[in-house]
Amino acid sequence: MQYHKIVPLKxxxxxxxxxGTAEDGQALLDIFNLTHAQTDxxxxxxxxxxxxxxxxxxxxxxxxxxxxEIELLAELDGKVVGSAGIGCVGRREKTRHRATFGINVDxxxxxLGIGRVLTEGCIECxxxxxxxxxxxxxxxxxxNALALYxxxxxxxxxxxxxxxxxxxxxWQELVLMRLxxxx
Numbered sequence: 153m154q155y156h157k158i159v160p161l162k163x164x165x166x167x168x169x170x171x172g173t174a175e176d177g178q179a180l181l182d183i184f185n186l187t188h189a190q191t192d193x194x195x196x197x198x199x200x201x202x203x204x205x206x207x208x209x210x211x212x213x214x215x216x217x218x219x220x221e222i223e224l225l226a227e228l229d230g231k232v233v234g235s236a237g238i239g240c241v242g243r244r245e246k247t248r249h250r251a252t253f254g255i256n257v258d259x260x261x262x263x264l265g266i267g268r269v270l271t272e273g274c275i276e277c278x279x280x281x282x283x284x285x286x287x288x289x290x291x292x293x294x295x296n297a298l299a300l301y302x303x304x305x306x307x308x309x310x311x312x313x314x315x316x317x318x319x320x321x322x323w324q325e326l327v328l329m330r331l332x333x334x335x
Contacts, residue, residue, distance in 0.1 A: 177209035187256035
């Protein structure tokens with residue numbers, strides 16, 4: 153899926169949102185590992201992520217060639233500072249209307265609105281792909297993320313009290329959220 157948009161941020165600068173391509177493989181690996189080391193709210197630790205550069209490039213090529221999945225990059229001042237993506241929950245008839253959503257932003261750029269524009273970009277892509285529902289899971293203690301998701305229309309539909317087992321804090325409750333999309 154192709155996407156390109158220049159969006160204003162809270163500090164007056166502009167951010168480029170675009171689909172990642174194979175050429176962005178190293179930049180995406182770098183931002184993934186950085187953000188997953190900066191917070192305990194994401195799914196994995198950097199040492200658990202074992203993609204090679206070739207695998208990452210292939211992953212991005214697949215997303216670029218896809219009609220219904222995407223990996224968006226946020227570039228600020230020529231640097232990738234975040235990414236977000238949507239993926240199909242399943243290709244079978246009963247689940248192909250659902251997409252998952254994931255996001256990460258370099259902590260040094262929190263508070264500028266990058267998370268919001270990446271989220272809105274993914275919602276736009278999910279609508280364009282024809283999904284009826286976008287889904288996510290967020291750590292209950294991640295109040296800023298939950299507030300963002302609620303502000304764009306996601307609603308909570310459940311909780312998993314033992315969703316993550318953190319190396320540093322033990323059990324983390326996950327909030328399950330969904331957004332109904334126009335089809």
